[in-house]
Amino acid sequence: MTTTMNETTTFALTTTRRVLADALDTVGLAVATRPAVPVLAGVLITGHDDGSATLTGFDYHTAITVTLPDTVRVPGRLVVSHSELKGVLSATAKGTPKRQADAAPVTFARDDGTPSVTVDGYTVPFEEYPTDDYPTLPEAPPTLASMGRERFVSELARVSVATIGADWGLPMLETVRMEIADDGHQLSMVATDRYRLVWSILSTLPENTAAGTSTVLAHGRALAKLTKKLTGDTVGIGIGDDLFAITCGSVRVLTRGHEAVGNFPTFRPLFPDTASVTVTADRAELLKATVRGRGILKAKKENGLSLTMTVTPDAVTIAPDLPGSTISPEMPAKTDGVTSGDLLRFAFNPEFLEDALSSITADTLTLHATATTKPVVVTDGDENVSSAAYRHLLMPIRLSS
Numbered sequence: 435m436t437t438t439m440n441e442t443t444t445f446a447l448t449t450t451r452r453v454l455a456d457a458l459d460t461v462g463l464a465v466a467t468r469p470a471v472p473v474l475a476g477v478l479i480t481g482h483d484d485g486s487a488t489l490t491g492f493d494y495h496t497a498i499t500v501t502l503p504d505t506v507r508v509p510g511r512l513v514v515s516h517s518e519l520k521g522v523l524s525a526t527a528k529g530t531p532k533r534q535a536d537a538a539p540v541t542f543a544r545d546d547g548t549p550s551v552t553v554d555g556y557t558v559p560f561e562e563y564p565t566d567d568y569p570t571l572p573e574a575p576p577t578l579a580s581m582g583r584e585r586f587v588s589e590l591a592r593v594s595v596a597t598i599g600a601d602w603g604l605p606m607l608e609t610v611r612m613e614i615a616d617d618g619h620q621l622s623m624v625a626t627d628r629y630r631l632v633w634s635i636l637s638t639l640p641e642n643t644a645a646g647t648s649t650v651l652a653h654g655r656a657l658a659k660l661t662k663k664l665t666g667d668t669v670g671i672g673i674g675d676d677l678f679a680i681t682c683g684s685v686r687v688l689t690r691g692h693e694a695v696g697n698f699p700t701f702r703p704l705f706p707d708t709a710s711v712t713v714t715a716d717r718a719e720l721l722k723a724t725v726r727g728r729g730i731l732k733a734k735k736e737n738g739l740s741l742t743m744t745v746t747p748d749a750v751t752i753a754p755d756l757p758g759s760t761i762s763p764e765m766p767a768k769t770d771g772v773t774s775g776d777l778l779r780f781a782f783n784p785e786f787l788e789d790a791l792s793s794i795t796a797d798t799l800t801l802h803a804t805a806t807t808k809p810v811v812v813t814d815g816d817e818n819v820s821s822a823a824y825r826h827l828l829m830p831i832r833l834s835s
Contacts, residue, residue, distance in 0.1 A: 444508065444510050444544050444545075444547075445479075445481055445508055445509070445510025445511070445512055445542075445543060445544040445549070446481070446506070446507040446508040446510075446541065446542070446543040446544070447479070447481050447487045447502070447505045447506045447507060447541070447542050447543075448505060448507060448539060448540065448541045448542075449487075449502055449505045449539075449540055450536065450537055450538065450539060450540060451523055451526075451527060451535060451536055451537070451538045451539075451540050451553060452535075452536035452537065453502060454502075454523060454540050454542075455520065455523050455524070455536075457489045457500040457502060458477065458489065458516060458519060458520045458523070459520075459663070460498060460500050460663040460685060461477055461489050461490060461491035461498045461499070461500055461516070462477075462491060462516055462520065463491065463496075463498055463659065463660055463663065464491035464492055464493050464495075464496045464497060464498040465477065465491040465492075465493065465516045465517075466493045467517075469493065471567070471569075472563065473513060473563040473564070473567040473568050473569075474492065474493055474494070474569075475515060475516060475517070476513040476514055476515055476516055476563045476568070477489055477490065477491055477513065477514065477515075477516040477519065478490040478491075478492070478511070478512075478513050478565075478568050479511070479512055479513070479514070479542065480510075480511045481505075481506035481507075481508065481509040481510050481511070482506060482509055483509050485503070485504050485505065485506050486501055486502060486503045486504070486505065486506060487501070487502045487505045487506050488500065488501050488502070489502070490571070491516065492568075492569060492571060494569065495653075495689065495690050496656070496660070496687065496688065496689040496690070497571050497572070497687075497688045497689075498660065498663075498685065498686070498687050498688075499571075499685070499686045499688075500684055500685050501684045501685075501686075502684070503684075508543070510544060511565050512544055512549050512562055512565060513562065513563040513564070513565050513567075513568050514549055514560040514561070514562055514563065515560065515561070515563075518560060519551065519560065522551060522553075522556075522558050523540070523551070523553065526553050526554050526556050526558075527554075530554070538553055538554050539553070540552070540553045541553075544562075548560075548562075549562050571688070572675075572677060572688065572690075574672060574677065574679045574686065574688050575648075575672040575673055575674030575675060575677050575678075575679055576641075576642055576672055576674065577641045577642065577670040577671065577672045577679070577681060578614045578618055578640070578641055578642045578648060578671060578672055578673060579614050579618045579619075579621055579638035579639065579640055579641055579642075579670075579671050580638060580639050580641050580668050580669060580670045580671065581621070581636060581637070581638045581639065581668070581669055581671070582667065582668060582669070583664055583665075583666055583667055583668060583669045583682055585636065586621075586636070586661070586669045586671075587658075587661045587662070587664065587669075588795075589623065589634045589636055589824070590610070590623060590654075590657065590658055590661060591658055592632065592634060592793045592795075592824065592826075593610055593623045593624070593625045593632045593633075593634050593654070594610060594625060594654040594655055594657070594658040595625075595632065595789045595793060596625040596626055596627050596630050596631065596632040596789075596826075597609065597610065597625045597627065597654035597655055598627045599655075605692060606651065606692055606694065606697065606698060607626065607627055607628065608653055608654060608655070609625070609651035609652060609653055609654055609691070609692050609698070610623050610624065610625045610651070610652050610653075610654040610657065611623070611624040611625070611649065611650075611651055611695075611698050611701075612649065612650050612651070612652050612671075612673060612678060612691075613647060613648070613649040613673075614638070614647065614648045614649075614671065614673055615647055616647050617640060618638065618639075618640025618641065618642060619637060619638060619639075619640055620635055620636065620637060620638060621635070621636045621638050621671060622634070622635050622636075623635075623636070624698075624701055625654055626699055626701065628699075629783065629786060629828075629829050630786050630789075630790070630826070630827060630828050630829065631701055631704060631705075631809075631826075631827040632793070632824075632825070632826050632827070633701065633705065633824070633825045633827075634823065634824045634825075635823050635824075636823070638671070641670060648673035648674060649673065649695050650673045650674075650676060650677065650678045650691035650695065651691045651692035651694075651695055651698060652678040652689055652691055653689065653692075656689070657678075657687075657689065660680075660687050660689075661680070661687075663685060664680070664682040664683065664685055664687075665682070665683050665684070665685070666682040666683025666684070666685070667683070668682065669681070669682045670682070676690060676691045676692075676693060676695075677689070677690060677691065678690075678691055704809060704827060705811060705819070705820075705825055705827060706802065706804055706809075706811065706819060706820075707819070707820045708819070708820065709771075709802035709803055709804055709811070709819050710771045710803070710804050710805075711745070711769070711770065711771035711772060711778065711802075711803045711804070712769065712770045712771060712800055712801065712802050712803075712819075713745050713750055713767050713768075713769050713772075713800065713801045713803075714767060714768040714769075714798055714799070714800045714801075714815075714816050715750055715765055715766070715767040715768070715798065715799065716765065716766075716797065716798055717791060717794050717796065717797060717798055717799045718797075719765045720750070720752065720765065720791050720799070721788070721791040721792060723751070723752040723753075723762065723763070723765065724741060724752055724784065724787050724788045724791055725788060727741045727752055727753055727754045727762070727784060728741070728754075728784040728785070728788060730754045730756075731754045731756075731784060734754075734756065736754070736756065739754060739755050739756065740755045740781040740782055740783060740784065740831045741753065741754060741755065741781070741782055741784045741787055742754075742755045742779055742780065742781050742782075742833070743779070743780045743781075743782065743787075743801075744777060744778070744779050745767070745769060745772055745776075745777070745778040745779075745780075746769075746772065746776065746777055747769055747772050747773065747774055747776065748766065748767065748768075748769065749764040749765060749766055749767055750764070750765050750767040750769075751763065751764050751765065752765075752787075754784075755781060755833075778803075778806055779806060779833060780803070780806050780810060780830045781830055781831040781832070781833050782810075782828055782830060782831060783828075783831065786828055787828065790812045790826045790828055791812070793812075793824075793826055794812065794813075794814055794824075794826075795814060796814040796815040797815075798815055798816065799812055799813065799814060799815070800812070800813050800814075800815065800816050800817065800819075802819040806830060806833075807830060807832055808830070809827050809828065809829055809830075810827070810828050810830060811825050811826065811827050811828075812825075812826040812827075812828065813825055813826075
């Protein structure tokens, strides 16, 4: 499809429906559905002299920008309704095989002062927001470290499980504490909801040799959702001035951190250097027993009760803590600090225990404990509690008997 540009054309880009739709899906995570400022319901589309275009969504808290290379025919800048543009692309694809619809050329242009999109023989005009009303984006901090995308996204998901929902009214506990050490070789991610605490330390490649430690509190679950849109191989990470930046392939995410970084709960002393009791067992078997135990509690409508973990010198059991005698299968375990005749019983919130076991990526896991009423730390494989790269701390529930 060819569109003729004339002297009245002040902006034009051409791409495919799939590319434009994917970009709109990504920036849409930062477009408010009912913004206080109408222009923030729009997507900012900028055509650059080098032939690239950028699409941006911004809600004053998070800015997402997607770059489309080799798409611009006439540079320019405009803001149109994000929902309308996305809806028109979807509507004009109806009744067409997906592969054909995805590959259809799309031209977005402004002629005679009116922006419009042309696709599959349709030309649909759009009302334009004043570009001068679109807020200026904050300047992104420099990239301090980089790492593989899959590793970053998976570790962030493991940590974010310990963040709380906005309905709790505790914004700080909705965050993940991100820290890049002064040599740029490590990224530390920490989250807590007061009942569990997750700490992951990832090796990175330094991108900036500036001295000093950079720390920010980024919204955990929102960030985990955003990172699902990253498609590049490498993630660049920047921290500075209460901003957290991620650059990956064609996508850049810039989000404001929580102001009170210094008020984040002190977490390092809560992780023990040594453990008097360790239990190493098959992760899948423990998880299966936990899922079954939760299912039994649900079936008996006892969702407020805990799961008990009983440890003997060479076995472990997980069972619902129901009134009366409940028998559950034993699973073989390698224990240290449990002598013949000992029987240790821990009680856990069933959901939290399942989350902890699900977060482990190794075939086996180790539970590190100092007492049945003190925090228990779960690590991958047989890693040492004081040096494990991933540590998931659970607070046991005190048993009544």
